[in-house]
Amino acid sequence: MSDAAQPNPTPTAAPAGARTATLFRDEALRHHLLRREFGDVLRLPPAWTRWAYPWIVVMVLGGASLLGLLRFPRYVQGAATLHVGPGDSAWLEARLPALRVQGLATGDRLDVTFAAFPRRSLHAVVVEIAPRPSLDPSAEHGPAQPVLALRARLELQASGADGALPLVDGLPAQVEWLAGRERGVFVLLPGLRP
Numbered sequence: 001m002s003d004a005a006q007p008n009p010t011p012t013a014a015p016a017g018a019r020t021a022t023l024f025r026d027e028a029l030r031h032h033l034l035r036r037e038f039g040d041v042l043r044l045p046p047a048w049t050r051w052a053y054p055w056i057v058v059m060v061l062g063g064a065s066l067l068g069l070l071r072f073p074r075y076v077q078g079a080a081t082l083h084v085g086p087g088d089s090a091w092l093e094a095r096l097p098a099l100r101v102q103g104l105a106t107g108d109r110l111d112v113t114f115a116a117f118p119r120r121s122l123h124a125v126v127v128e129i130a131p132r133p134s135l136d137p138s139a140e141h142g143p144a145q146p147v148l149a150l151r152a153r154l155e156l157q158a159s160g161a162d163g164a165l166p167l168v169d170g171l172p173a174q175v176e177w178l179a180g181r182e183r184g185v186f187v188l189l190p191g192l193r194p
Helices: 016-021 026-035 047-069 184-188
Strands: 071-084 090-097 109-114 117-129 146-159 172-183
Touching: 047 172, 047 184, 071 146, 071 184, 090 109, 090 117, 090 172, 172 184
Parallel strands: none
Antiparallel strands: 071 090, 071 172, 090 146, 109 117, 109 172, 117 146
16 A cells, blocks of 8 residues: 555644634734724624613512512421321321421411322311420431421311322321511521521
8 A cells, every 4th residue: 555545644734824824814913903893893882682681680679679589488397197086087197397496376277188188188276285395216317306296186188189098097197387487588598597
Protein backbone atom coordinates (compact mmCIF):
# COMPACT_ATOMS: atom_id res chain seq x y z
CA MET A 1 0.00 0.00 0.00
CA SER A 2 1.15 3.48 -0.69
CA ASP A 3 1.59 6.22 1.89
CA ALA A 4 -1.03 8.40 0.19
CA ALA A 5 -3.81 5.85 0.81
CA GLN A 6 -3.20 5.59 4.57
CA PRO A 7 -4.65 8.27 6.88
CA ASN A 8 -2.22 10.34 8.85
CA PRO A 9 -2.47 9.15 12.52
CA THR A 10 -0.94 12.33 13.97
CA PRO A 11 -2.48 15.51 12.64
CA THR A 12 -0.23 18.52 12.43
CA ALA A 13 -1.17 21.40 14.68
CA ALA A 14 -1.63 24.77 13.06
CA PRO A 15 -0.39 27.89 14.84
CA ALA A 16 -2.94 29.44 17.19
CA GLY A 17 -3.05 32.76 15.36
CA ALA A 18 -3.74 31.08 12.04
CA ARG A 19 -6.69 29.12 13.43
CA THR A 20 -8.47 32.08 15.01
CA ALA A 21 -7.91 34.28 12.01
CA THR A 22 -9.93 31.91 9.86
CA LEU A 23 -12.92 31.99 12.22
CA PHE A 24 -13.88 35.56 11.32
CA ARG A 25 -14.12 37.44 8.06
CA ASP A 26 -11.47 40.04 7.38
CA GLU A 27 -14.08 42.83 7.33
CA ALA A 28 -15.30 41.87 10.81
CA LEU A 29 -11.79 41.81 12.23
CA ARG A 30 -10.99 45.22 10.72
CA HIS A 31 -14.23 46.71 12.07
CA HIS A 32 -13.52 45.31 15.54
CA LEU A 33 -9.96 46.65 15.58
CA LEU A 34 -10.96 50.11 14.30
CA ARG A 35 -13.69 50.58 16.94
CA ARG A 36 -11.28 49.77 19.76
CA GLU A 37 -14.21 48.88 22.03
CA PHE A 38 -14.30 45.73 24.00
CA GLY A 39 -17.32 44.02 25.43
CA ASP A 40 -20.59 42.71 24.21
CA VAL A 41 -21.64 43.42 20.65
CA LEU A 42 -25.32 43.56 21.61
CA ARG A 43 -25.75 46.57 23.87
CA LEU A 44 -29.54 46.83 23.91
CA PRO A 45 -31.65 44.41 25.96
CA PRO A 46 -34.32 42.46 24.10
CA ALA A 47 -37.80 43.99 24.14
CA TRP A 48 -39.26 41.30 26.43
CA THR A 49 -36.95 42.22 29.32
CA ARG A 50 -38.60 45.61 29.71
CA TRP A 51 -41.88 44.02 30.76
CA ALA A 52 -40.58 40.66 32.11
CA TYR A 53 -38.49 42.03 34.97
CA PRO A 54 -41.34 43.97 36.61
CA TRP A 55 -43.64 40.95 36.23
CA ILE A 56 -41.07 38.66 37.85
CA VAL A 57 -40.70 41.07 40.78
CA VAL A 58 -44.50 41.32 41.17
CA MET A 59 -44.88 37.52 41.06
CA VAL A 60 -42.16 36.93 43.66
CA LEU A 61 -43.55 39.58 46.01
CA GLY A 62 -47.11 38.28 45.50
CA GLY A 63 -46.06 34.69 46.21
CA ALA A 64 -44.18 35.72 49.34
CA SER A 65 -47.15 37.71 50.63
CA LEU A 66 -49.51 34.78 49.95
CA LEU A 67 -47.23 32.46 51.90
CA GLY A 68 -47.42 34.90 54.78
CA LEU A 69 -51.19 35.37 54.65
CA LEU A 70 -52.63 31.96 53.74
CA ARG A 71 -53.15 29.42 56.49
CA PHE A 72 -53.00 25.67 56.00
CA PRO A 73 -54.31 22.95 58.32
CA ARG A 74 -51.73 21.21 60.50
CA TYR A 75 -52.50 17.64 61.50
CA VAL A 76 -50.86 15.48 64.14
CA GLN A 77 -50.84 11.73 63.52
CA GLY A 78 -50.27 8.82 65.84
CA ALA A 79 -50.84 5.12 66.30
CA ALA A 80 -53.82 3.63 68.08
CA THR A 81 -55.24 0.26 69.09
CA LEU A 82 -58.94 -0.58 69.05
CA HIS A 83 -60.59 -2.15 72.08
CA VAL A 84 -64.08 -3.61 71.87
CA GLY A 85 -66.13 -3.84 75.03
CA PRO A 86 -69.44 -5.47 75.87
CA GLY A 87 -72.33 -4.52 73.62
CA ASP A 88 -71.51 -1.93 70.99
CA SER A 89 -68.94 0.01 72.99
CA ALA A 90 -65.56 0.58 71.38
CA TRP A 91 -62.68 2.81 72.34
CA LEU A 92 -59.17 3.60 71.20
CA GLU A 93 -55.94 3.86 73.07
CA ALA A 94 -53.81 6.26 71.06
CA ARG A 95 -50.33 7.74 71.26
CA LEU A 96 -49.63 11.16 69.76
CA PRO A 97 -46.28 13.01 69.68
CA ALA A 98 -46.21 15.04 72.89
CA LEU A 99 -44.32 17.97 71.37
CA ARG A 100 -47.07 18.65 68.83
CA VAL A 101 -50.31 18.28 70.78
CA GLN A 102 -50.45 21.56 72.68
CA GLY A 103 -54.13 22.41 72.98
CA LEU A 104 -55.52 18.86 72.82
CA ALA A 105 -58.46 18.58 75.22
CA THR A 106 -61.17 16.15 76.14
CA GLY A 107 -64.06 16.39 73.71
CA ASP A 108 -61.82 16.96 70.67
CA ARG A 109 -62.51 14.82 67.61
CA LEU A 110 -60.00 12.46 66.06
CA ASP A 111 -60.18 10.97 62.57
CA VAL A 112 -59.52 7.23 62.71
CA THR A 113 -58.37 5.05 59.81
CA PHE A 114 -57.79 1.33 60.15
CA ALA A 115 -55.04 -0.32 58.12
CA ALA A 116 -57.40 -3.17 57.22
CA PHE A 117 -60.00 -0.70 55.86
CA PRO A 118 -58.05 2.21 54.37
CA ARG A 119 -60.98 3.75 52.47
CA ARG A 120 -63.24 3.98 55.48
CA SER A 121 -62.79 6.38 58.33
CA LEU A 122 -64.43 6.78 61.71
CA HIS A 123 -64.42 9.54 64.27
CA ALA A 124 -63.51 9.30 67.91
CA VAL A 125 -64.00 11.73 70.77
CA VAL A 126 -61.16 12.18 73.27
CA VAL A 127 -62.35 11.06 76.70
CA GLU A 128 -59.18 10.91 78.77
CA ILE A 129 -55.66 12.28 78.38
CA ALA A 130 -52.65 11.08 80.37
CA PRO A 131 -51.38 13.70 82.81
CA ARG A 132 -47.74 13.45 81.62
CA PRO A 133 -46.04 12.34 78.41
CA SER A 134 -44.10 9.10 78.44
CA LEU A 135 -41.39 7.68 76.19
CA ASP A 136 -42.62 5.59 73.30
CA PRO A 137 -41.17 2.09 73.72
CA SER A 138 -41.95 1.19 70.10
CA ALA A 139 -39.62 3.75 68.52
CA GLU A 140 -38.02 1.90 65.62
CA HIS A 141 -35.57 4.54 64.40
CA GLY A 142 -33.51 6.67 66.71
CA PRO A 143 -34.13 7.50 70.35
CA ALA A 144 -37.51 7.09 71.98
CA GLN A 145 -39.78 10.11 71.49
CA PRO A 146 -42.12 11.47 74.18
CA VAL A 147 -45.74 10.57 73.43
CA LEU A 148 -49.02 11.51 75.02
CA ALA A 149 -51.33 8.59 75.69
CA LEU A 150 -55.04 9.17 75.41
CA ARG A 151 -58.29 7.26 75.37
CA ALA A 152 -61.05 8.07 72.89
CA ARG A 153 -64.62 6.81 72.47
CA LEU A 154 -65.24 5.55 68.95
CA GLU A 155 -68.30 6.79 67.04
CA LEU A 156 -69.52 3.83 64.98
CA GLN A 157 -70.91 5.70 61.95
CA ALA A 158 -68.48 4.92 59.13
CA SER A 159 -67.86 7.45 56.41
CA GLY A 160 -66.44 6.83 52.95
CA ALA A 161 -68.21 3.51 52.29
CA ASP A 162 -71.48 1.72 52.85
CA GLY A 163 -71.89 -0.84 55.60
CA ALA A 164 -70.53 -1.25 59.09
CA LEU A 165 -66.93 -2.04 59.86
CA PRO A 166 -66.19 -5.39 61.48
CA LEU A 167 -64.51 -4.24 64.69
CA VAL A 168 -62.01 -6.66 66.21
CA ASP A 169 -60.29 -6.18 69.55
CA GLY A 170 -56.63 -5.21 69.08
CA LEU A 171 -57.09 -3.86 65.53
CA PRO A 172 -54.32 -1.30 64.76
CA ALA A 173 -55.38 2.14 63.59
CA GLN A 174 -54.01 5.54 62.64
CA VAL A 175 -55.47 8.61 64.35
CA GLU A 176 -55.24 12.17 63.10
CA TRP A 177 -56.03 15.36 65.01
CA LEU A 178 -56.43 18.81 63.51
CA ALA A 179 -53.95 20.71 65.69
CA GLY A 180 -54.64 24.07 64.12
CA ARG A 181 -53.77 26.19 61.14
CA GLU A 182 -50.40 27.68 60.36
CA ARG A 183 -49.08 30.17 57.86
CA GLY A 184 -47.92 28.88 54.51
CA VAL A 185 -44.36 30.06 55.04
CA PHE A 186 -44.03 27.66 58.01
CA VAL A 187 -45.45 24.80 55.95
CA LEU A 188 -42.94 25.44 53.18
CA LEU A 189 -40.02 26.25 55.53
CA PRO A 190 -40.66 24.50 58.88
CA GLY A 191 -37.30 25.64 60.29
CA LEU A 192 -38.67 29.21 60.55
CA ARG A 193 -41.35 28.26 63.11
CA PRO A 194 -41.07 30.32 66.29
